[in-house]
Structure formats: structure tokens, C-alpha cells
Amino acid sequence: MLGNIRIVLVETTHPGNIGAVARAMKNMCLERLVLVNPRHYPSAEATARASGAHALLANARVCASLDEALAGCRLAAGSSARLRSVEWPQYEPRECAERLLGEAGQGEVALVFGRESSGLTNAELDRCRYLVHIPSNEAYSSLNLSQAVQVLSYELLMAHRAGKAMVEEEREVVPLEEMEGFYRHLEQAMEEVGFSDPRQSNKLQRRLRRLFFRARPDKDELNILRGFLSAAQGRKSMRRKGGGEA
Amino acid sequence: MLGNIRIVLVETTHPGNIGAVARAMKNMCLERLVLVNPRHYPSAEATARASGAHALLANARVCASLDEALAGCRLAAGSSARLRSVEWPQYEPRECAERLLGEAGQGEVALVFGRESSGLTNAELDRCRYLVHIPSNEAYSSLNLSQAVQVLSYELLMAHRAGKAMVEEEREVVPLEEMEGFYRHLEQAMEEVGFSDPRQSNKLQRRLRRLFFRARPDKDELNILRGFLSAAQGRKSMRRKGGGEA
Numbered sequence: 001m002l003g004n005i006r007i008v009l010v011e012t013t014h015p016g017n018i019g020a021v022a023r024a025m026k027n028m029c030l031e032r033l034v035l036v037n038p039r040h041y042p043s044a045e046a047t048a049r050a051s052g053a054h055a056l057l058a059n060a061r062v063c064a065s066l067d068e069a070l071a072g073c074r075l076a077a078g079s080s081a082r083l084r085s086v087e088w089p090q091y092e093p094r095e096c097a098e099r100l101l102g103e104a105g106q107g108e109v110a111l112v113f114g115r116e117s118s119g120l121t122n123a124e125l126d127r128c129r130y131l132v133h134i135p136s137n138e139a140y141s142s143l144n145l146s147q148a149v150q151v152l153s154y155e156l157l158m159a160h161r162a163g164k165a166m167v168e169e170e171r172e173v174v175p176l177e178e179m180e181g182f183y184r185h186l187e188q189a190m191e192e193v194g195f196s197d198p199r200q201s202n203k204l205q206r207r208l209r210r211l212f213f214r215a216r217p218d219k220d221e222l223n224i225l226r227g228f229l230s231a232a233q234g235r236k237s238m239r240r241k242g243g244g245e246a
Numbered sequence: 247m248l249g250n251i252r253i254v255l256v257e258t259t260h261p262g263n264i265g266a267v268a269r270a271m272k273n274m275c276l277e278r279l280v281l282v283n284p285r286h287y288p289s290a291e292a293t294a295r296a297s298g299a300h301a302l303l304a305n306a307r308v309c310a311s312l313d314e315a316l317a318g319c320r321l322a323a324g325s326s327a328r329l330r331s332v333e334w335p336q337y338e339p340r341e342c343a344e345r346l347l348g349e350a351g352q353g354e355v356a357l358v359f360g361r362e363s364s365g366l367t368n369a370e371l372d373r374c375r376y377l378v379h380i381p382s383n384e385a386y387s388s389l390n391l392s393q394a395v396q397v398l399s400y401e402l403l404m405a406h407r408a409g410k411a412m413v414e415e416e417r418e419v420v421p422l423e424e425m426e427g428f429y430r431h432l433e434q435a436m437e438e439v440g441f442s443d444p445r446q447s448n449k450l451q452r453r454l455r456r457l458f459f460r461a462r463p464d465k466d467e468l469n470i471l472r473g474f475l476s477a478a479q480g481r482k483s484m485r486r487k488g489g490g491e492a
Contacts, residue, residue, distance in 0.1 A: 024393055029383045052386055135407060136273045142296055143273050144266065147396045154380070154397050161381060
């Protein structure tokens with residue numbers, strides 16, 4: 001199960017942190033590190049801080065986008081130092097670890113960490129089914145990146161050892177990249193039929209993502225939804241072409 | 247309760263680790279850092295890694311010995327990356343945190359971390375009522391020092407927030423430095439009466455420490471024990487002087 005968990009670091013600035021993450025992961029029996037646009041990598045500093053985890057670091061996959069890093073995953077969870085205003089579901093590390101582990105029993109999952117200075121953007125959090133927030137000093141809440149990875153990895157190993165994998169439901173679900181394709185289609189269709197204004201649709205799209213994150217469509221269901229979207233688009237373009245009611 | 251917990255670092259080699267520990271502690275609402283013979287300190291690298299925890303670092307106390315660092319404590323727990331052959335009681339971080347927190351409700355306690363390369367010596371572990379071992383990859387078990395402090399500090403904050411302070415018993419106990427005086431007295435007396443050979447008494451002394459760690463004498467009880475030891479020593483010296491049975 002632990003082998004199905006990717007640790008994804010988005011736009012890490014300090015290569016030392018990447019090395020420290022590799023070491024923390026290996027200590028906690030995790031293996032798969034994915035780097036999205038790291039500032040400096042490969043780097044001697046990363047290698048030095050990785051200590052005995054050089055192989056894990058050398059096997060890290062470097063990606064040009066978060067979507068690429070998440071390809072093939074059933075689910076992503078995002079680490080957040082702040083409590084967010086938008087209504088993402090949010091768990092503490094222990095519950096997040098049990099949920100991730102349960103999901104990892106059925107396929108690949110990702111745990112995503114943002115930039116040292118500013119974390120993850122809202123657009124990146126939109127890819128995440130839920131957030132995880134490490135309880136901390138309210139006056140000084142931002143952990144070093146590698147320390148945050150350490151705490152989460154520790155909780156994952158603890159959950160694994162205790163056999164505490166929380167399974168939401170055992171079902172085939174479509175991978176994240178197909179869901180992203182669906183969200184783009186949905187947004188486009190809603191604009192084309194005149195339901196939403198693209199300049200004001202961010203909040204609306206976020207609510208719909210939450211809805212479909214809960215629903216977790218399988219392949220057949222997604223085909224039905226996309227078929228309907230295409231029909232709505234076609235009807236609209238027919239209307240445009242024909243100028244009358246269809 | 248968290249304010250009664252000291253984090254003690256013994257002979258830290260890399261100043262960057264000291265800074266990272268300060269940051270991890272402040273993130274987790276701990277305040278009292280004690281350094282025993284740090285290799286390089288103060289240090290610009292420590293300050294840089296402390297990030298927003300400069301005040302905590304500046305307030306760190308530097309000591310010349312572990313005994314000095316533990317003075318005034320009711321109890322010390324030691325961090326260990328290895329499972330030890332000698333029979334120290336050993337807990338995982340979660341239980342250790344709950345026990346330490348319970349003890350911290352009654353007085354000062356210490357959580358002791360050893361050198362980056364070699365951890366704590368057996369003589370240093372002898373000062374500890376129990377050990378804490380962070381579960382990890384058996385093939386790669388040694389966490390970076392600051393990561394180990396992060397995991398334990400996180401569990402302390404989690405236990406604090408959940409109100410999970412495990413109280414063994416509410417009693418006045420003598421501080422560690424007085425217990426050390428008693429152990430020296432005990433060892434001396436056992437040698438003087440011819441019960442133990444100082445060259446072979448290490449294991450014996452360790453077993454007796456374990457016994458008295460469990461018994462946790464109060465001041466009156468310790469006075470009784472020391473009175474008995476003195477009497478035994480006196481009887482022996484009387485025997486030496488008089489040459490006959492007293």
C-alpha cells in the first residue's frame with residue numbers, strides 16, 4: 001500500500017529540502033518522489049541532505065506540471081499550512097493518513113506539498129480531494145517543507161503498521177487526468193450555453209469540483225455526463241446555426 | 247504543561263540541525279531548548295535554519311554536561327534509533343508523548359536526543375526513565391535529528407490538544423540530580439562492603455537504576471535509604487578498624 005503513495009513537491013526552491021524529503025520518505029518506507037518544476041535540481045545540496053536515500057532521490061520523477069505529476073492517480077490530497085476560506089474538506093495528519101492508505105489499497109494516490117514560501121495555489125488545491133493541515137502554533141504555523149513531509153510520512157507508516165486503512169468505498173473510479181478533461185468540458189459547455197460567465201465562474205467551478213469529488217464517477221458515468229455536455233453544446237450551436245428553437 | 251518540557255540535544259555536530267530543531271519546537275508550541283556541548287554554537291547556520299524561531303534559539307541554555315541539563319527535572323526520556331539490548335523500557339512516540347505530558351503536569355521533564363552519528367551513550371541512557379523509538383524502515387532507521395524532534399514534538403502537541411496526559415501517579419518525587427547522588431552512594435557502598443566489583447558492576451548498577459526508576463522514592467524514602475547505606479559503610483569501616491564482628 002505504501003508503494004502506491006506518491007509524494008509530490010511543487011516548485012521547491014531549496015534543493016536541501018528535496019534531499020531532506022528523500023531521507024524522511026525512506027525512513028518511513030515511502031519510495032515515490034515526484035518533483036514539479038524544482039528550482040535547482042539535480043543539486044549537490046539535495047544529494048548531501050538525502051544521506052542514505054540517494055537511490056530514492058535518483059529515482060525521483062521530474063514533471064513540468066502538477067497534472068503530469070498526478071496522472072494515473074485515483075486521488076490527491078494537498079498539504080496546507082493555512083485554514084482555507086474556500087470549503088475544501090480538511091483533515092488532520094492522522095485521519096488523512098488513514099484515508100490515503102485506504103485509497104492506496106485500490107490504486108495510486110498522491111500527497112502534494114507546495115512552495116516553501118507560499119504553499120499551493122487555489123488552482124492546485126482544486127486538484128485535491130481534501131486538504132491536510134498539521135496542527136501547530138497559531139502564531140507560527142508554517143513548518144519547514146521536509147518537516148511537514150516527515151510528519152505526514154510518519155503518520156502513514158503508523159497507520160500502515162496499525163492496519164488502519166480507512167476505505168471509503170471499493171470502486172473503480174476514473175483517474176484524475178480524465179476528471180480534469182471532464183471539468184474543462186463542463187466549464188466550456190456552461191459558457192457556451194450561456195449559463196456562466198468565464199470571468200466569474202471560478203467559485204462555481206470549485207463547487208462543482210467538490211460535488212464530483214464526492215460523487216467519484218466511474219468510466220460509464222463519465223461517458224454519460226460528457227455525452228450530455230456534448231449534446232447541450234450541439235443544441236446550442238444548432239440554435240446558433242438555425243436561429244430557432246430545436 | 248508543554249512549558250515544562252525541555253528538549254535536550256547532546257553534543258550536536260551540525261549547527262543547522264540546532265536551528266531546524268528550534269523551528270520545529272516553536273511550530274509545535276515548545277519553548278525550552280537545552281544544548282549540551284554543541285560542536286558549533288552560536289552559529290550563523292543555526293540562526294538561518296531557525297527561520298522565525300530566533301528568540302527560542304537565543305534563549306537556549308548551553309550546558310557542560312547532561313546532568314547539568316537535567317537538573318531540576320522529575321524525569322528524562324531518551325530518544326533511541328536502535329532497539330537496545332539492555333532492558334530499558336521503550337515506548338513509541340505517541341505513548342511517550344502522553345506519558346511525558348502527564349509527568350509535565352507535575353513538574354519539569356526532559357526529552358533527550360543524542361549525537362547525529364551515534365545517538366546517546368549507555369551512560370546517558372542510564373539517566374532516562376524510558377526510551378522512545380520512532381518506528382521506521384528497518385533497513386534505514388536513523389532519522390535526521392531535527393526530524394526526530396519534529397515527530398516527537400508533533401506527538402506532544404497532539405497529546406496536549408487531545409487532553410491525553412497519562413498520569414502514572416501524582417506524588418512528590420526527588421529530582422534527577424538527587425537520584426544521581428543516591429546512585430553514586432549506592433555504588434560506593436556496594437563496593438565498600440565487598441558486594442560488588444567496580445569493574446563488573448555496570449550491569450548490576452543498571453538493573454538497580456531500573457528498580458529505583460520504578461519505585462520513584464520521595465525525599466523521606468531517599469533519606470532512609472541513604473541512612474542505611476551510610477550505616478552499612480560505617481559498619482564495614484568499623485569492622486576494618488576493629489578487626490572483629492560488631
